[in-house]
Amino acid sequence: MSMIEIKNVSKWYGDFQVLTDCTTNVKKGEVVVVCGPSGSGKSTLIKTVNALEPFQKGEIFVDGVSVGDPKTDLPKLRARIGMVFQNFELFPHLSITENLTIAQQRVLGRNRDEAMQKGMHYLDRVGLKAHAGKFPGQLSGGQQQRVAIARALAMDPIAMLFDEPTSALDPEMVNEVLDVMVELAHEGMTMMCVTHEMGFARKVANRVIFMDRGAIVEDCEKEEFFGNIDARSERARQFLSKILQH
Amino acid sequence: MNYNWDWNIFFKSTGIGSEIYLDWFVSGLGWTIAVALVAWIIALLLGSVLGVMRTLPGKALPAIATGYVELFRNVPLLVQLFMWYFVVPDYLPEPLQTWFKQDLNPATSAYVSVVVCLALFTAARVCEQVRTGIQALPKGQSAAALAVGFSIGQTYRHVLLPQAFRIIIPPLTSEFLNIFKNSSVASLIGLMELLAQTKQTAEFSANIFEAFTLATVIYFVLNMSLMALMNLVEKKVRIPGMMGGAK
Amino acid sequence: MDFSQIIPSLPSLWDGMKLTLQLLVLAVAGGIALGTVLALARMSSNAMLSGLAKAYVNYFRSIPLLLVITWFYLAVPMILNWITGEFVAVGAFTSCLVAFVMFEAAYYCEIVRAGIQSISKGQINAAYAVGMTYSQAMRLIILPQAFRKMTPLLLQQTIILFQDTSLVYAVGLIDFLNAARARGDIMGQSHEFLIFAGAVYFVISFGASSLVKRLQKRLAV
Ligand SMILES: Nc1ncnc2c1ncn2[C@@H]1O[C@H](COP(=O)(O)OP(=O)(O)O)[C@@H](O)[C@H]1O
Ligand SMILES: [Mg+2]
Numbered sequence: 001m002s003m004i005e006i007k008n009v010s011k012w013y014g015d016f017q018v019l020t021d022c023t024t025n026v027k028k029g030e031v032v033v034v035c036g037p038s039g040s041g042k043s044t045l046i047k048t049v050n051a052l053e054p055f056q057k058g059e060i061f062v063d064g065v066s067v068g069d070p071k072t073d074l075p076k077l078r079a080r081i082g083m084v085f086q087n088f089e090l091f092p093h094l095s096i097t098e099n100l101t102i103a104q105q106r107v108l109g110r111n112r113d114e115a116m117q118k119g120m121h122y123l124d125r126v127g128l129k130a131h132a133g134k135f136p137g138q139l140s141g142g143q144q145q146r147v148a149i150a151r152a153l154a155m156d157p158i159a160m161l162f163d164e165p166t167s168a169l170d171p172e173m174v175n176e177v178l179d180v181m182v183e184l185a186h187e188g189m190t191m192m193c194v195t196h197e198m199g200f201a202r203k204v205a206n207r208v209i210f211m212d213r214g215a216i217v218e219d220c221e222k223e224e225f226f227g228n229i230d231a232r233s234e235r236a237r238q239f240l241s242k243i244l245q246h
Numbered sequence: 247m248n249y250n251w252d253w254n255i256f257f258k259s260t261g262i263g264s265e266i267y268l269d270w271f272v273s274g275l276g277w278t279i280a281v282a283l284v285a286w287i288i289a290l291l292l293g294s295v296l297g298v299m300r301t302l303p304g305k306a307l308p309a310i311a312t313g314y315v316e317l318f319r320n321v322p323l324l325v326q327l328f329m330w331y332f333v334v335p336d337y338l339p340e341p342l343q344t345w346f347k348q349d350l351n352p353a354t355s356a357y358v359s360v361v362v363c364l365a366l367f368t369a370a371r372v373c374e375q376v377r378t379g380i381q382a383l384p385k386g387q388s389a390a391a392l393a394v395g396f397s398i399g400q401t402y403r404h405v406l407l408p409q410a411f412r413i414i415i416p417p418l419t420s421e422f423l424n425i426f427k428n429s430s431v432a433s434l435i436g437l438m439e440l441l442a443q444t445k446q447t448a449e450f451s452a453n454i455f456e457a458f459t460l461a462t463v464i465y466f467v468l469n470m471s472l473m474a475l476m477n478l479v480e481k482k483v484r485i486p487g488m489m490g491g492a493k
Numbered sequence: 494m495d496f497s498q499i500i501p502s503l504p505s506l507w508d509g510m511k512l513t514l515q516l517l518v519l520a521v522a523g524g525i526a527l528g529t530v531l532a533l534a535r536m537s538s539n540a541m542l543s544g545l546a547k548a549y550v551n552y553f554r555s556i557p558l559l560l561v562i563t564w565f566y567l568a569v570p571m572i573l574n575w576i577t578g579e580f581v582a583v584g585a586f587t588s589c590l591v592a593f594v595m596f597e598a599a600y601y602c603e604i605v606r607a608g609i610q611s612i613s614k615g616q617i618n619a620a621y622a623v624g625m626t627y628s629q630a631m632r633l634i635i636l637p638q639a640f641r642k643m644t645p646l647l648l649q650q651t652i653i654l655f656q657d658t659s660l661v662y663a664v665g666l667i668d669f670l671n672a673a674r675a676r677g678d679i680m681g682q683s684h685e686f687l688i689f690a691g692a693v694y695f696v697i698s699f700g701a702s703s704l705v706k707r708l709q710k711r712l713a714v
Contacts, residue, residue, distance in 0.1 A: 249571065249575075316699060317695070319698075319702075320656075320694065320695045320698035320699040320702065321656075321691050321694050321695050321698070322656035322657070322659040322670070322691075322694050323656070324659045324660060324662060324670065325659060325670060325687065325690060325691045325694060326691075328674075328687055329687065329688075329691065332683065332684070332687065333684045333687055333688065336684065423555070427555075427556065427557040427558075428557070430557040430559045430560055431559060431660075433559070433663075434559075434662065434663055441557065441559060441560050441563065444560070444563075445563060448567060454564075454567045454568060454571070455568065458560070458563075458564040458567075458568070461556075461560060462552070462556050462560065465555055465556045465557065465560070466552065466555045466556065469555035470555070
């Protein structure tokens, strides 16, 4: 069963086409990694899934609900999809506890106790229970990103979107975030991850998508993607050789 | 020419009832504060709404707010005051017009005019500060708020505005001080606020320098106290680790 | 609404506008000159000098312009009388000009100071290195660069000053606003004349700020 279905999506900024006829889908429990050079449209594509970016052509369904349909209740749809951003985007004026509970209370209508319990459960899972009373600015980047993941999980999402969750982090903090993501994947969370962490892709991805200039150039099983490099497109091979050097 | 310095003038009788000159200054200061505070509250509310409007998607709402700002920023305050005091009342619908022109005593109608004038004038400035504050936030903040399922209204209420207001406390403070200073135009339509009382004291007593010295001291102290108050507010709402707040 | 008397009144309104512009030009020139001196004093290493300049600026920034205008109108003739020992007739125009120059200088001072501080310290060192004196370094190297940078802010402050000149109404000077008020009363069209005056102020201020914004964009590139 498809959890996220992207069908022939195209998007323009004025005359400039950012997405060209993108089609793919993510099944329930599947982990799909999206990679590609900077500016190729990865963030734009992943943001169309929860309607943070509108698109002009094509269709997207999340758990059967059409994202592009003007009648769709977008806040309700977004509340069911967790998203993790490159720059964490915790709410800096709210404590960690409030960051974890505010949307549960205001969007899902949970009561305080229930929201607290959920929030603390996930904060504990990412190993940061001791920091509940602090503010985001008092945590390291890696810690903030783990809180951001907990914030998304506390909403009981049916799928998670990650947009380069580790690329703003100092190298020594990358693993603490990736570990949480790996664990999540093993638990069967449906995930769509924009990332250049090929180690992560090798470990948990089911499929890998390669984008270039707004188009999906490769979309294949992980084993095929990494196992048969010679069968990949010229651009994908260039890209891989560049990032695998590091 | 000889000038009779007399710093005791403030404790001398004005010759009107049992009032001493100091009473005039106290009552003037009272009017100044009453004008400025009420106008400020309205300006803050209206300015915030306009500031939010300027950052909304779409064309119509931002254009309305921009038009408002340009109109109220490019006409001198005194012209605006004359409009509210002399012109607008003549075009009010009937029950309101009689109320304003006949039922209100002159001091109250001057008060209403100057409060409306300063509130709308200052709202344009507050609007620009609020807009600047919202636009200074990382774009990802509204994306993150929408992503957790907030509506546009919730995004502004819980995420954007609390941060924007913290950023703009310093420029808002200076607008807050300005509204006290600007309230002195009320003296030109006969409201007996601080400047009008100062002028009256100078004319009655001929002790010009003493009267204006006291007035400047009062404005100066008022300024300092308000600034101290706003510093306190800023400290109180400061978030650890956010924008220079200690970790 | 009947605007029919505006056109025949244009000559007398123009007389008012001439006074407004005269006052503006002189006040801007004097304000920037005094403001620059104050800025240099504020940044001086002489603690007393910088303290005095700072007190001056804080003082004028915490009181209303209208108070300064009213006070100077009453006080300037007296002070001149004390100084010169004889009675000098000082018109409202002169006392207003003095008030505007002294008041605006406090605001121009802050703009000039920020402008000077935005020029890198290396520039003054380079000027000293080629043997310039402090005054040469300021006049030839620092101030020309600083003024170029702060032109938009100085112009914005000048637009504010243009609007504030209408406050001379308080001392009965016949500037543009007061001319419109007086003329409107005579013609029995006081509302229309006031609206017309507002529109003229709007067009000039709005036009000027749009130009400043464009200039700012060009300087930013
Ligand atoms: N608001 C916008 N207006 C115009 N172009 C944009 C906008 N946002 C992104 N783009 C362009 O769209 C392209 C894809 O951007 P993005 O999806 O962020 O790429 P990636 O995440 O793969 O680095 C880039 O060329 C970028 O410059
Ligand atoms: Mg990106």
